[in-house]
Structures are given as C-alpha cells and as structure tokens.
Amino acid sequence: MTITVYVPQDSSAISVGADQVAAKLAKLDDVEIVRNGSRGLFWLEPMVEVETDLGRVAYGPVGVGDIDSLVEQDLLKGEQEHPLSLGLTEEIPFLKKQQRLTFKRAGIIDPTDLVSYQTHGGYVGLKRAITMTSQECVDEVKESGLRGRGGAAFPTGIKWQTVHDAPGKKKYIVCNADEGDSGTYADRLQMEADPFGLIEGMTIAAIAVGADKGYIYLREEYPHAHLRLNEAIEKALAANLLGDNILGSGHNFDLEVRLGAKSYICGEETALLESLEGKRGVVRAKPPLPALEGLFGKPTVVNNVLSLSTISIIFEAGAKAYADFGMGRSRGTMPFQLAGNLNQCGLVELAFGVSLNELLNDFGGGSASDKPLRAVQCGGPLGTYLPESQWGIEMDYETLAGTGGVLGHGGIVAFDSSVDMSAQARFSMEFCAEESCGKCTPCRIGATRGAETIDKIRANRDRHANIALLESLCKTMEGGSLCAMGGMTPFPVKSALEHFSEDFYKEPVSSSNAGQTTYQSSGSTTEISIDSIKKAGTSS
Amino acid sequence: MIANTKQQAVLNAIEENKNLEGPLLPILHRIQNDLGHIPSEHVGDIANALNLSRAEVHGVITFYHSFKSEAHGKHIIEVCRAESCQAKGGRAIEAAVKAKLGIDYEQTTSDGAITLEPVYCLGNCACSPAIKIDTQIYGRVTEESLSDLIDSIKAGQH
Ligand SMILES: Cc1cc2nc3c(=O)[nH]c(=O)nc-3n(C[C@H](O)[C@H](O)[C@H](O)COP(=O)(O)O)c2cc1C
Ligand code: SF4
Ligand code: FES
Numbered sequence: 001m002t003i004t005v006y007v008p009q010d011s012s013a014i015s016v017g018a019d020q021v022a023a024k025l026a027k028l029d030d031v032e033i034v035r036n037g038s039r040g041l042f043w044l045e046p047m048v049e050v051e052t053d054l055g056r057v058a059y060g061p062v063g064v065g066d067i068d069s070l071v072e073q074d075l076l077k078g079e080q081e082h083p084l085s086l087g088l089t090e091e092i093p094f095l096k097k098q099q100r101l102t103f104k105r106a107g108i109i110d111p112t113d114l115v116s117y118q119t120h121g122g123y124v125g126l127k128r129a130i131t132m133t134s135q136e137c138v139d140e141v142k143e144s145g146l147r148g149r150g151g152a153a154f155p156t157g158i159k160w161q162t163v164h165d166a167p168g169k170k171k172y173i174v175c176n177a178d179e180g181d182s183g184t185y186a187d188r189l190q191m192e193a194d195p196f197g198l199i200e201g202m203t204i205a206a207i208a209v210g211a212d213k214g215y216i217y218l219r220e221e222y223p224h225a226h227l228r229l230n231e232a233i234e235k236a237l238a239a240n241l242l243g244d245n246i247l248g249s250g251h252n253f254d255l256e257v258r259l260g261a262k263s264y265i266c267g268e269e270t271a272l273l274e275s276l277e278g279k280r281g282v283v284r285a286k287p288p289l290p291a292l293e294g295l296f297g298k299p300t301v302v303n304n305v306l307s308l309s310t311i312s313i314i315f316e317a318g319a320k321a322y323a324d325f326g327m328g329r330s331r332g333t334m335p336f337q338l339a340g341n342l343n344q345c346g347l348v349e350l351a352f353g354v355s356l357n358e359l360l361n362d363f364g365g366g367s368a369s370d371k372p373l374r375a376v377q378c379g380g381p382l383g384t385y386l387p388e389s390q391w392g393i394e395m396d397y398e399t400l401a402g403t404g405g406v407l408g409h410g411g412i413v414a415f416d417s418s419v420d421m422s423a424q425a426r427f428s429m430e431f432c433a434e435e436s437c438g439k440c441t442p443c444r445i446g447a448t449r450g451a452e453t454i455d456k457i458r459a460n461r462d463r464h465a466n467i468a469l470l471e472s473l474c475k476t477m478e479g480g481s482l483c484a485m486g487g488m489t490p491f492p493v494k495s496a497l498e499h500f501s502e503d504f505y506k507e508p509v510s511s512s513n514a515g516q517t518t519y520q521s522s523g524s525t526t527e528i529s530i531d532s533i534k535k536a537g538t539s540s
Numbered sequence: 541m542i543a544n545t546k547q548q549a550v551l552n553a554i555e556e557n558k559n560l561e562g563p564l565l566p567i568l569h570r571i572q573n574d575l576g577h578i579p580s581e582h583v584g585d586i587a588n589a590l591n592l593s594r595a596e597v598h599g600v601i602t603f604y605h606s607f608k609s610e611a612h613g614k615h616i617i618e619v620c621r622a623e624s625c626q627a628k629g630g631r632a633i634e635a636a637v638k639a640k641l642g643i644d645y646e647q648t649t650s651d652g653a654i655t656l657e658p659v660y661c662l663g664n665c666a667c668s669p670a671i672k673i674d675t676q677i678y679g680r681v682t683e684e685s686l687s688d689l690i691d692s693i694k695a696g697q698h
Contacts, residue, residue, distance in 0.1 A: 015667055015670065042666030187663075259566075261604035345668075
C-alpha cells in the first residue's frame with residue numbers, strides 16, 4: 001500500500017531544508033510525496049505529515065539527518081515514539097486554537113491541484129456569484145464587513161461600489177501582492193499554499209464591478225509564489241474558470257502576474273499603479289481615487305492578497321457567517337503573523353479581539369532567547385513599538401488606533417531586552433530615507449535628517465536639543481507628507497522615544513564620532529533646515 | 541561579438557514584451573535576468589521601441605533597486621536588514637558577512653565572485669535571520685552556517 005507523506009514546498013520550509021527532506025523521503029519504498037503548502041507552524045518546519053487511518057500525523061522540525069531514525073521508529077505507520085513526533089496535526093494546540101477561514105486550506109492541499117481545491121470548498125463561491133447580479137455581489141461584500149487587509153482597513157464593499165458605479169467599459173482588478181512590511185508573510189503563505197483562493201476572489205471581484213482584466217503585482221522577492229500563481233492561472237484557464245465566458249456565465253476575465261522590482265513604496269496603491277504602467281513608483285495625489293481613475297486612468301479595484309482571498313470564503317460561506325466573527329467594526333478574522341524573537345513563530349488566524357499577550361505567550365510561546373521580551377512592533381515598519389504595559393490590548397483596528405498604533409497587515413515582531421530602541425528608531429528613519437519615492441521634502445530629506453539627529457542623540461551630542469529637534473521633525477513629517485511612508489515613519493520613532501526613552505540616554509557605544517569637541521550643534525542652523533523642509537512641503 | 545549578444549538580448553526582451561500593457565518593467569526584468577544588468581548603451585533602444593525618452597527609461601532603471609546599470613558578481617548574497625531579522629541577531633549576521641567577504645553593501649569581491657546587497661524582508665520572518673543567495677532563501681542562519689555557505693560558493697559548489 002502506498003503511503004502519502006506531505007512535505008511543504010513553502011519557501012520558508014525550503015529555506016530550512018524541506019527540499020532535501022522531501023528528496024530523501026522520496027527514496028523510500030511505497031511512499032507518495034505530496035508537496036503541500038505550509039500550515040504556517042513555521043518553527044516546526046520542515047514539518048512532515050503522514051496520512052494514517054486516524055488522520056494526518058506530524059513530525060518536526062525534521063532535518064535530513066533525522067529521517068533514518070524516524071523511519072526506524074515507524075514514521076510510515078504514523079508511530080509517535082520519536083522525539084520529533086507531534087501527534088495528530090489538527091490537535092497541535094497552536095493550530096487547534098485558531099479560527100481558520102482565509103487560511104482554511106493552507107497546508108492541507110497540494111496548492112495547484114484544482115480537484116483538491118474544489119474538494120475543500122473551492123469555486124463554490126464563484127458558482128454562487130455568477131447566479132447573482134453585480135449589485136448583489138457588491139452587497140454581499142458590504143454585509144460581510146470585510147475591511148482591507150493590506151493596512152489601511154478601508155471597507156472593501158464601499159470601494160467595490162465606487163468601481164461598480166463608475167462609468168466606462170474598461171475596468172481593472174489589481175491585487176496588491178507587494179507585501180513589503182517586514183515581519184509579515186501571510187500573503188506569501190496564502191499565494192504559495194492556496195493560489196486558487198486568490199484567483200477565485202479576483203474573479204468574483206471582476207464579476208461584481210464589471211472588470212475583464214486583472215493583474216497581480218507580486219514582489220520580486222517571492223519567486224515561489226510566482227511559480228505557484230502562474231501554474232494555478234494556467235489550470236484555471238484550462239478549466240474555463242478564467243478567460244472567456246467563464247463557466248458559461250458570459251463573463252470574461254483575464255489574469256496576469258507582474259513582478260515588482262524591489263521598492264517598498266510600490267506597495268502603496270497609487271505608486272503600484274504607476275509601476276504597473278511602467279513608470280517610476282511615485283505616489284499619486286488623491287483625488288482622483290484609483291477606484292475612479294486607476295490603472296491607465298480606468299476605474300480600478302486595488303485590494304490586498306488577503307482581502308481578495310477572503311472574498312472566496314465569504315461567497316462560499318455567506319456574508320453573515322463571516323461577519324459573525326470579530327468585534328465592533330472589525331468583522332471576521334485576522335491573520336496575525338508572529339515574527340522576531342518568539343519560540344513559536346507562525347501564522348495565527350483568529351477573530352479580531354484576541355489580546356497581544358495571548359498571541360505572544362499562548363501562541364508565540366514567549367521569548368526565544370534567555371532574555372525576557374521587551375518591545376513589540378505591530379503593523380510593519382511604520383507601526384509603533386509597544387512596551388509590556390500595552391500588551392493586554394485587544395487586537396482590532398480601533399483599539400490599536402486608540403493607542404496611536406496600527407494593526408496594518410497583522411505583523412507582530414517581538415524583541416528581547418537586548419534591543420537598543422534608539423537603534424530601532426534610527427533604522428525606521430533610515431528605511432524611510434532609503435525607500436521614499438522622493439515626492440515630498442519632509443519624507444525625502446526629513447528622514448535623512450532624522451537618522452542624523454538620532455546619531456547625534458546616541459553620540460550624546462547636545463542630547464536635549466536634538467531630542468526636541470527630532471520631535472519637531474516627526475511633526476513636520478506627519479503633517480507634510482503625501483502618504484503614510486513619510487506620515488507614519490514617526491510612529492515607531494516617537495513610540496521608542498516615549499516608552500523606551502532610557503535607550504536614548506545611554507553612554508555612547510562607539511567612539512568614532514562621539515565626544516568631538518569641534519562639533520557645533522547650532523540650534524539655529526537646524527531650525528532653518530526644518531523650516532525649509534516645511535516650506536518646501538509636498539510641492540517639490 | 542559580446543556587443544552583439546547584448547544587443548540581441550535587449551531586442552528579444554523588447555520583442556517579447558512590447559505588446560503588453562505597461563511593457564517597460566517586464567522588458568527591464570527580462571534584460572536584467574539575461575544579462576545581469578541593463579547596459580546603458582542600450583537604453584536608447586528600449587526608449588525608441590516604446591516611444592519614450594532615454595531620460596524616462598533611465599529614470600525608471602535608477603528608481604528600482606532591482607535594476608542595475610553595472611554588471612554584478614557571479615553570485616549575489618542578499619542579507620535581510622529588516623526588523624524581524626534584527627530581533628534574531630540579523631545585525632551580527634550583516635557584520636559577519638561583510639567581514640568575511642571584505643566588502644560593504646553594493647560592492648563585489650575583487651575576484652568578481654560575490655556581490656553583497658541589502659534586502660528589506662524576504663517574507664521569511666518566521667525563520668529569521670534570513671539571507672538569499674541567488675534564487676535560494678536560507679532561514680535560521682547562524683554565523684557558522686553563513687560562513688559555510690560562503691565557503692561553498694567560493695569552492696564553486698553553489
Ligand atoms: C508606504 C505604503 C506601503 C504599502 N504597502 C502595501 C503592501 O505591501 N501591500 C498591501 O496590500 N498594501 C500596502 N499598502 C496599502 C495600499 O496603499 C492599499 O491601501 C491597499 O493595497 C488596499 O487594499 P486593501 O483595501 O485590500 O487593503 C501600503 C501603503 C503605504 C502607504
Ligand atoms: S510621503 Fe514619502 S513616499 Fe509618500 S509620497 Fe511623499 S515622498 Fe513619496
Ligand atoms: S524581516 Fe527578515 S525576512 Fe522578514
């Protein structure tokens with residue numbers, strides 16, 4: 001009898017040896033290897049699963065060197081004596097405690113096997129959508145309460161209504177798969193583990209707003225996702241689930257993947273559209289909204305990977321079933337991504353409202369080092385650093401906003417007590433300077449000045465004046481930037497200053513420039529430069 | 541001879557993609573992929589084919605980190621500099637790779653073997669710290685595993 005053994009082809013799993021593990025297991029007799037996506041329990045990758053009468057049992061993290069002993073202890077019978085045994089996969093607490101909707105198929109199916117996608121609820125949603133009017137489709141999304149998972153949390157149904165109502169025959173669906181936020185990987189996991197979920201969601205979007213062309217703007221850093229998506233698109237085309245007259249519905253939808261070129265700002269939707277058009281990724285002023293004048297000036301839906309993938313689930317299960325999860329104005333589930341210095345890093349999909357403490361400790365298993373956790377950055381590189389006193393917070397859009405923070409794309413990066421928060425603040429400024437599109441002076445020049453000013457603070461040069469200067473610079477960036485790159489870079493910086501101020505008053509570490517008596521920190525010069533930044537504003 | 545093959549690669553990339561909507565990035569990706577850089581002497585060919593000015597094409601090439609005007613080394617090592625990797629000792633990895641190769645970011649070893657580049661998140665944050673060598677991502681990198689990887693590149697085993 002042939003035994004089915006699953007070894008993920010997820011790029012994180014591959015980054016820690018999954019291909020070598022799969023190759024070695026494939027040499028065993030009577031074994032069929034399925035390269036599934038990851039379940040998102042990344043600290044256990046490479047996680048090998050074996051199909052048994054009782055269900056799938058798991059082992060991990062499996063190295064090539066563990067395979068002989070696993071086989072000796074009857075891995076292929078699902079025996080659970082080996083130290084790497086994890087029991088039934090579905091019973092692993094990290095997974096069992098989750099509410100997986102968007103990610104319900106992740107790691108379970110062979111990502112590009114259309115039959116297995118359909119066995120697990122795939123294309124039920126699309127088949128329903130083609131029986132509905134376009135307005136009914138838009139209403140379904142409104143009723144679900146879905147808000148954009150890319151960061152800005154704008155209600156998806158309202159965006160679709162605008163595109164639906166916009167005049168004109170040519171409209172586009174654009175999927176934002178740029179996933180630039182550090183500490184996030186849910187889009188990648190979704191595209192690698194369940195690409196049809198995204199394709200189906202985009203097809204439903206096209207039917208709802210009357211678009212016939214879609215683009216997935218994928219960051220170049222995700223080559224595995226690129227392969228999976230192209231393979232899935234080809235299969236969907238062959239099955240008449242894309243292309244002309246989809247399932248005889250009269251709807252046409254053509255889908256193409258385009259690669260980004262390593263630019264964080266191209267995750268911002270208007271810069272993304274510029275980039276798709278073949279231009280520099282410079283942010284456009286709004287209005288006009290992309291929903292009215294988007295790609296090549298046509299009405300365009302721009303949605304994140306998770307938003308669009310969730311659409312297939314909403315149409316399968318019904319808007320109400322989805323909206324029953326969550327709290328307040330944050331409906332449904334959020335895929336949180338645990339990263340940084342935690343014992344158990346991985347994807348946690350839960351209804352909104354779980355506390356950060358639960359995520360860090362119950363799921364994340366606390367600090368991975370011998371030092372306690374000290375700071376947690378939520379919501380990507382533009383998100384605030386939260387001190388322990390704030391970890392009781394409930395994770396939903398409004399509660400986090402109430403602390404001055406953001407939930408963003410759901411990334412959670414934990415740091416232990418060895419972190420130097422002034423260095424983190426400096427990095428935020430440096431990153432902004434590096435990735436700014438250059439349109440507004442407060443962002444382009446302000447971030448460079450910000451990094452320099454933090455260097456002076458760290459070097460103990462005129463600390464008080466420079467801290468005041470940094471605060472004023474933050475205000476200028478917040479007020480004078482066209483988009484959140486310049487407008488939110490001050491968030492992590494200010495939170496570091498506010499909650500971890502002691503790190504800005506340490507003895508200077510490096511002696512390279514510190515203590516130079518020749519240095520003149522002239523308040524007036526710096527004032528002038530800030531003024532000129534303010535004056536230049538966004539017009540430059 | 542070399543000039544001809546370069547020109548041919550550029551013309552192929554244009555021919556293959558010119559009928560797409562927004563063809564410039566796909567063209568540049570193709571050339572970057574085939575030649576390892578976008579030869580400045582051929583920027584004019586691209587501009588002509590797309591009815592753009594040379595300055596416009598040049599502006600696009602310089603805007604994106606992926607497109608290079610100069611040829612890089614035989615292999616590229618990208619080191620993640622972003623937050624999750626920082627939280628797992630990424631700064632030490634950065635220092636170690638620079639020390640081992642004797643170069644800084646955006647530089648190439650004198651034997652032309654390795655170019656070092658920064659990258660801001662590889663989506664491998666649950667297995668930080670992460671680096672990428674050519675098309676392969678490595679997670680849970682330690683100073684030792686990094687050193688071994690570099691040695692294997694130098695020995696031509698990569
Ligand atoms: C600097 C910046 C970077 C962004 N990066 C991304 C990104 O990588 N992925 C994403 O989906 N949205 C990103 N966004 C948000 C998009 O502008 C936009 O809100 C989103 O694509 C809309 O889709 P949604 O409503 O489904 O979230 C970014 C915004 C800014 C200001
Ligand atoms: S804030 Fe920065 S990134 Fe955003 S538009 Fe202005 S210069 Fe560009
Ligand atoms: S922060 Fe390094 S891989 Fe994401």
